Amino acid sequence: MRVIQLITGLGGGGAENLVYNLTKMNLQDKDVEFSVVYMTDKDKLKPRFEEMGVAPVSLGITSKGSFVSGLKKYYRILKNNKGAVVHAHLFHTLLISCLMQPLVPHKVVFTLHSDFVKKRARRYILFFTRFLRSADVIFSAKSKQWYQKSDAVVIANGIDLSQYNHAHNKPEVFSCLFLGRLEEPKNPMYLVELVNKLKDKHKFKIVVVGEGNMRQPLEELIAKESLQDYFEFLGFRQDIPQIMANVSCLITPSLWEGMPISLLEAGACGVPILTTPVGSIPIFLNNETAYLTELPDFHLSLQHIIENYNEALDKAAKFKNEVFEKFDINKCYQNYKAMYYKVIK
Structure with missing residues (x-):
């Protein structure tokens, strides 16, 4: 099984460190193959991935002008990894996964990494894209929100x-x-x-x-x-x-x-x-x-x-x-x- 860990950037926050630690654990697992894709050019954690033999791929989305070229790159990644599960971390990664669904259908697991979404528009986007997601991950049962899937999976964070x-x-x-x-x-x-x-x-x-x-x-x-x-x-x-x-x-x-x-x-x-x-x-x-x-x-x-x-x-x-x-x-x-x-x- 192949899993694409898709995240906004590798800037060193909690979500990024979780992806790093999951990827580190995956190196010992012969049943599952991870790849790491990030949307922007924020790459402070990239050397740590490379030190353990993992080469994260940037979509290069740094402005409105680079959005289309970034989507094309992501499209090629999905085409070359048919059948892979995409684990989208944070809001913006979900958007590009949803945009790609009609072109390259794929399973999407989504972790918001927050129990609160400030912008109303984002909450509605999350609600109306539920059918495009195979699973939502939340950190506790009590943290589930109305815009998440009814059968959201509870998985607490972990550290090395x-x-x-x-x-x-x-x-x-x-x-x-x-x-x-x-x-x-x-x-x-x-x-x-x-x-x-x-x-x-x-x-x-x-x-x-x-x-x-x-x-x-x-x-x-x-x-x-x-x-x-x-x-x-x-x-x-x-x-x-x-x-x-x-x-x-x-x-x-x-x-x-x-x-x-x-x-x-x-x-x-x-x-x-x-x-x-x-x-x-x-x-x-x-x-x-x-x-x-x-x-x-x-x-x-x-x-x-x-x-x-x-x-x-x-x-x-x-x-x-x-x-x-x-x-x-x-x-x-x-x-x-x-x-x-x-x-x-």
Whole structure:
């Protein structure tokens, strides 16, 4: 069986890392053959694929002018891989798969990677294209939305636990890690408000790992508020386990989410987690294993963690046990493999 992992780009977000880890697992599987196709020219993760002998193919869609040529390239890929299952990740990949259906009929598995779609038009597109999809993947039963297939398959995310064997070191200065795309769903601009509310109470810093279109506005706001000493920008990084091992906690003030890989990464490292209770997060985390707090009280929870860090470490230890028990990428891969076989029957 052949499976085309189709994703918007290889920019290093949670969806991209899931595709990477699934592909890595697939190299040990003689029954299923993966190929990786991405729409745009964002390719920060491409070298990691190439290091393990996988050559991702870009459709080169970077503007309206290159859209048609990208579709033609995708058409040729589908023609050369007749019978393959296309696993479309994120909204835009679904659009081009739907456009290709009349020309090259194929099975489509779709993962939205979010429990919330902001634009109404997109929600209706998802609803009216349900018949073109063989399966929808969601992260928890409670996260299913009206625009998804009624028999959506629940598959939780997973991570390569063998990479998370670093001892957790308590840094000299309390360090809060913000890990993710610097874009609206992740709510990075809130970090300035957070610092302003706590800077007179505690000594701490925020380590920002990730890139996105809100990095420049964020840095400009930090400069305007004269808060440069409270922030450290590391950009896009691939050594997340090592970074996790040297921070005090993970903060996730997201406006909406699916099931963030970063929470599993923090859990695997025994790092305390402070997050908003959005998306599927409350399905996998609770107040016994993390701090789930709405934005108005987010700063109070961070203050509590700083002042009661041993309590936070105890919660983190409980979640670490759960991560190693439930969220191994091997289990995740086997669940996807079973679903791929099911849709081609």
